Amino acid sequence: MKLRFEVSGEDFSLAGRASTELKRALGRLGIDPGAVRRAAVAMYEAEINMVIHAGGGVAEAEILPDRVVLVLADRGPGIPNLELAMREGWSTAADRFRELGFGAGMGLPNMKRNADELRVESSPGSGTTVTMTILLGKGAP
Amino acid sequence: MEILEARLYAGQDTLDLEVNAACGADLMSDVMAFVKEKVVLLTGLVNPQAIRTADLMDIKVIVFVRGKSPTEDLVAMAEENGMVLLGTKYSMFLACGRLYEAGLRGGGVREID
Ligand SMILES: Nc1ncnc2c1ncn2[C@@H]1O[C@H](COP(=O)(O)OP(=O)(O)O)[C@@H](O)[C@H]1O
Numbered sequence: 001m002k003l004r005f006e007v008s009g010e011d012f013s014l015a016g017r018a019s020t021e022l023k024r025a026l027g028r029l030g031i032d033p034g035a036v037r038r039a040a041v042a043m044y045e046a047e048i049n050m051v052i053h054a055g056g057g058v059a060e061a062e063i064l065p066d067r068v069v070l071v072l073a074d075r076g077p078g079i080p081n082l083e084l085a086m087r088e089g090w091s092t093a094a095d096r097f098r099e100l101g102f103g104a105g106m107g108l109p110n111m112k113r114n115a116d117e118l119r120v121e122s123s124p125g126s127g128t129t130v131t132m133t134i135l136l137g138k139g140a141p
Numbered sequence: 142m143e144i145l146e147a148r149l150y151a152g153q154d155t156l157d158l159e160v161n162a163a164c165g166a167d168l169m170s171d172v173m174a175f176v177k178e179k180v181v182l183l184t185g186l187v188n189p190q191a192i193r194t195a196d197l198m199d200i201k202v203i204v205f206v207r208g209k210s211p212t213e214d215l216v217a218m219a220e221e222n223g224m225v226l227l228g229t230k231y232s233m234f235l236a237c238g239r240l241y242e243a244g245l246r247g248g249g250v251r252e253i254d
C-alpha cells in the first residue's frame with residue numbers, strides 16, 4: 001500500500017497534517033503503536049523541514065508487511081553540509097519558525113533516532129530527498 | 142487543575158485521565174526528542190503543530206501557559222483527538238513549579254546522553 005501527500009510550502013498551519021494522516025492509516029492497519037509513533041515522528045520532522053527549509057514537496061509512504069518506507073522529496077535549496085546538519089542543535093531556521101515551535105536543530109537527529117535507516121540525498125540547487133525505513137518487527141500487519 | 146487554576150477548553154469527557162509526569166517545552170522537536178511516557182505537555186505555543194505534536198507522541202493533556210487561549214479550530218482538533226486542553230495564567234516556570242510542588246515529577250523522558 002502506498003500513500004502520497006502533497007506538502008504545501010505556503011501554509012504553515014497545514015504542516016504536519018500528512019504525518020498525522022500517516023499515523024491514523026498505520027494505526028488502522030493494526031501496526032504496533034511503537035512503530036507507528038516512530039514512523040509518524042520521523043515523517044513529521046521531515047515534513048516540517050520540507051515546509052520551513054524547502055518550500056514544500058511530496059511525501060510518500062510505502063507500507064510493506066515488514067517495514068514502512070518514507071520518501072520525502074523537495075526542490076528546495078539542498079543541504080550544503082550534511083554532517084553539520086545532522087548535529088543536534090544546528091539550525092539555519094528563520095526566527096519566525098522558531099516562534100512557531102520549530103528550528104531547534106533536532107529534526108534530523110530525531111529522524112535518525114526514530115528510523116531504522118535514514119538516507120539523505122541532497123545537492124545544492126537540486127533539492128533534498130530523505131528516505132527512511134521503519135522496521136515493523138514481528139508484529140507485521 | 143486547581144493547582145494551575147486552569148481553564149478547561151476541550152476534553153470535558155476525558156477529564157479523569159491520570160498522568161504521572163510533566164514536560165514543559167516551546168520547541169516541538171524537544172518534545173519529540175525527549176518524551177517517552179505519557180505526560181502532560183505545558184507549552185506557550187498555541188498553534189496546530191502543538192496539537193499535532195502531542196497527537197503524534199500520544200500526549201493527551203496540553204496546558205497552555207501565560208494565559209494564552211486556543212482558537213476554536215484548535216479546540217475542535219483537540220476534541221477530535223480526544224485530548225484535554227487547559228489554560229493557565231501562570232508562566233511556564235511557575236506552572237511547572239506548582240506541578241512539581243504538587244508531587245508531579247519529571248520522569249517520562251529519556252535520559253539525556
Ligand atoms: N529539506 C531541507 N532542505 C534544505 N535544508 C534542510 C532540509 N532539511 C534540513 N535542512 C538543513 O539542515 C538543518 C538542520 O535540520 P534539522 O535537524 O531538522 O533542524 P531544524 O529544522 O530545526 O533547523 C536545517 O536548519 C537546514 O539548514
Ligand SMILES: [Mg+2]
Pocket residue numbers: 045048049102103105106107108
Ligand atoms: Mg527540522
